Amino acid sequence: MSPRKAGATGLRVLRQLRHDPRTIGLILLIPTVLMVVMRYVFNDDTTTFKAFAPIILGIFPFIVMFIVTSITMLRERTTGTLERLMTLPIAKLELLSGYALAFGLLAVCQAALASFVTLHWLDTSISGSVGLIILVALLSGLLGMSLGLFMSDFATSEFQAVQFMPALVFPQLLTSGLFVARDQMAKLLQWFADIMPLTYVVDAMKRVTTDANWTAGLARDIWVIVGFALAALVLSAATLRRNH
Amino acid sequence: MDDVAIRTKGLTKHYGNFVALAPLDLEVKQGEVLGYLGPNGAGKTTTIRAMLGLIKPTGGQVEIFGINAQAHKVAAHKRLAYIPGEATFWPSLTGAETLHLLGKIHGQIDTAYRDELIKRFQFEPAKKVRTYSKGNRQKINIIAALMTRADLLIMDEPTSGLDPIMEQAFRQSVMEATDNGQTVFLSSHILEEAAALCDRLAILRAGKLVELGTLSQLRHLSATTVEATFSGKAPNVTKVAGVTSVHLIGHTLHCQVQGSIKPLLAELAKSDVVKLLSREPSLEELFLSLYGDSDIRKPEAG
Numbered sequence: 001m002s003p004r005k006a007g008a009t010g011l012r013v014l015r016q017l018r019h020d021p022r023t024i025g026l027i028l029l030i031p032t033v034l035m036v037v038m039r040y041v042f043n044d045d046t047t048t049f050k051a052f053a054p055i056i057l058g059i060f061p062f063i064v065m066f067i068v069t070s071i072t073m074l075r076e077r078t079t080g081t082l083e084r085l086m087t088l089p090i091a092k093l094e095l096l097s098g099y100a101l102a103f104g105l106l107a108v109c110q111a112a113l114a115s116f117v118t119l120h121w122l123d124t125s126i127s128g129s130v131g132l133i134i135l136v137a138l139l140s141g142l143l144g145m146s147l148g149l150f151m152s153d154f155a156t157s158e159f160q161a162v163q164f165m166p167a168l169v170f171p172q173l174l175t176s177g178l179f180v181a182r183d184q185m186a187k188l189l190q191w192f193a194d195i196m197p198l199t200y201v202v203d204a205m206k207r208v209t210t211d212a213n214w215t216a217g218l219a220r221d222i223w224v225i226v227g228f229a230l231a232a233l234v235l236s237a238a239t240l241r242r243n244h
Numbered sequence: 245m246d247d248v249a250i251r252t253k254g255l256t257k258h259y260g261n262f263v264a265l266a267p268l269d270l271e272v273k274q275g276e277v278l279g280y281l282g283p284n285g286a287g288k289t290t291t292i293r294a295m296l297g298l299i300k301p302t303g304g305q306v307e308i309f310g311i312n313a314q315a316h317k318v319a320a321h322k323r324l325a326y327i328p329g330e331a332t333f334w335p336s337l338t339g340a341e342t343l344h345l346l347g348k349i350h351g352q353i354d355t356a357y358r359d360e361l362i363k364r365f366q367f368e369p370a371k372k373v374r375t376y377s378k379g380n381r382q383k384i385n386i387i388a389a390l391m392t393r394a395d396l397l398i399m400d401e402p403t404s405g406l407d408p409i410m411e412q413a414f415r416q417s418v419m420e421a422t423d424n425g426q427t428v429f430l431s432s433h434i435l436e437e438a439a440a441l442c443d444r445l446a447i448l449r450a451g452k453l454v455e456l457g458t459l460s461q462l463r464h465l466s467a468t469t470v471e472a473t474f475s476g477k478a479p480n481v482t483k484v485a486g487v488t489s490v491h492l493i494g495h496t497l498h499c500q501v502q503g504s505i506k507p508l509l510a511e512l513a514k515s516d517v518v519k520l521l522s523r524e525p526s527l528e529e530l531f532l533s534l535y536g537d538s539d540i541r542k543p544e545a546g
Contacts, residue, residue: 008348012337019336019372080332087296087328088349089321 009098058205061141069148107141146232254304279442329401331381
């Protein structure tokens with residue numbers, strides 16, 4: 001594992017993004033703008049907003065990073081630049097770590113901006129910890145990135161890659177306890193939710209917005225999220241086709 | 245370790261029933277320039293992709309400086325630099341950013357030489373890759389590979405898209421690489437380029453290695469071309485030993501001779517020869533003869 005090669009790859013992805021300011025703008029602003037809209041949808045009902053806001057903050061980085069990385073990776077493969085990189089002395093995990101660096105940075109910025117605006121300007125008076133909220137949002141973004149990298153291997157066109165988002169993300173969203181408490185769902189769906197990573201993102205977000213302390217339950221959620229993200233990263237390195 | 249840069253042992257690639265590469269046994273010695281020639285679809289790129297570990301061979305294996313190129317790709321890639329025939333890069337990056345990335349990933353680059361190459365190839369690194377012509381994009385491939393000073397340079401039609409002046413710059417750079425002790429594997433269909441640069445030539449046809457040797461060795465395989473113009477009627481030379489592909493255009497006789505030219509000269513001398521021209525086959529003719537597009541190598545009757 002060479003930090004130099006991962007760093008060079010991360011820098012390259014950031015340079016590409018710098019030449020595409022519209023994408024950066026969209027990634028950074030969409031969650032924040034939606035939070036503001038949601039605030040005034042609930043309007044006087046600040047209690048409901050307070051319950052929803054942190055969860056949305058946690059899920060957004062996942063969705064955005066999932067889409068951005070799966071499309072980027074797919075494009076890398078279809079244009080031939082991935083194969084060009086594979087002719088160089090770089091290991092797959094080094095390449096993927098480079099992506100993690102660049103997209104992770106983006107996820108931090110996105111989460112920080114949305115959290116800051118939500119917590120300070122939208123008058124939610126959340127009792128949790130801002131630092132922990134951003135941490136969970138970052139992990140959620142990295143989880144989305146890892147799954148995006150992994151899933152991109154199963155898509156042969158950008159249309160397919162985009163379809164993975166609703167196919168993979170919506171069922172998890174519905175069962176994560178966002179709309180209905182998990183113990184009220186059918187038993188089968190509860191089992192499903194127990195093995196889905198987004199469930200733990202939502203769970204962690206609920207914890208950090210109600211309790212500013214590091215708890216054993218939070219630690220468990222975070223380990224599960226990190227475990228899923230690393231497993232997806234290693235799996236995508238294993239399945240990333242260097243040859244056929 | 246021995247002095248072999250690339251060794252293929254029974255390297256084979258099938259795509260379904262199609263044999264892209266028949267078992268190939270080839271050794272490229274350290275420090276030599278080996279030309280790898282063949283028409284489109286002969287299996288040149290398939291060979292190179294197997295050498296780089298980009299495709300999984302159906303059988304056999306490739307060693308790069310004794311390193312198994314399939315099992316230890318990263319270790320093998322550290323020893324080589326590759327110039328593909330197609331320049332696929334990230335359109336939004338500049339040339340300089342692309343070179344920086346490729347250099348950082350390769351690890352070892354000679355920055356002074358890189359700057360010299362940029363000047364030599366009149367490359368403008370500040371522009372975005374999107375705005376470059378095909379030839380200018382190909383310069384990134386060439387500079388990126390040469391600036392590493394890697395022990396082995398694998399090139400697949402490296403001058404595609406370059407103009408003649410840049411081709412000259414490319415040849416100079418390859419010569420510098422060999423002076424530097426680097427090994428070059430040059431796949432090409434530009435015969436003149438291969439003839440000018442290569443110590444040995446390997447000729448591939450329909451996935452099979454048909455010839456391997458120095459240019460002068462290969463020339464012996466082929467015939468001498470003779471053109472003779474007569475004041476009167478040209479003699480019939482079809483029965484003369486070693487003579488093939490006889491054409492008569494007006495008073496001018498065209499033919500090929502294999503082996504000694506003496507019997508033909510004796511026959512020609514019986515008539516009134518005005519003009520006589522005899523020459524070594526060009527690489528082009530050698531090529532055609534090996535691919536059977538001319539009848540030079542047809543088995544002779546009697």
